[in-house]
Amino acid sequence: MIRHIVFFTVKDPAERDTIIAALGRLGEIPHSLAFEVVANAKIDPFGNEIDIVVYGEFADEAALAAFKAHPVYDETTQRVRPMRELRHSADFRSTLG
Template sequence: MIRHIVFFTAKRPEDVETIRVSLGRLAEIPHSLAFEVVANAKVDPMGNEVDVIVYGEFADEAALAAYKAHPIYDETTRRVRPLRELRQSADFRSTLG
């Protein structure tokens, strides 16, 4: 299983909810086994810069590639890019079974 995690920060605090809702459209794309978009709870005392998190689980690299090739992915990227400051992602093969 591939876990896909993406962190976003908003350029302006008032855009956090718009980013979250816009990224929520990604859940309409097939190919994921689990998928969610959430606002950061910001309870970690060491750093709370991240505003929105995208989390997905995919059976394999092919499923993740198909997800990223979907037209909704491109549409969402175009909508969110002007509102975000930072985007950091990580894709890894889970060892949790």
């Protein structure tokens, strides 16, 4: 299983919920096994710069590639890009059962 995690910071905090809603459209793409978009709870006392977290699970790299090739992915990226500052992404093969 591939886990896909993306962290965003927003330019304007007033747009955070708009960005979360826009990114939520990615959940309409059928290739993920699990998908969610949430505001960072900012519980960690040492690193609370991240505003939004996107989390997805995919059967394999082909499923993740199909997810990213879907038209909704491109539409969402185009809509969110002007409202965000940083975007950090990590993809890894999970060893958990």
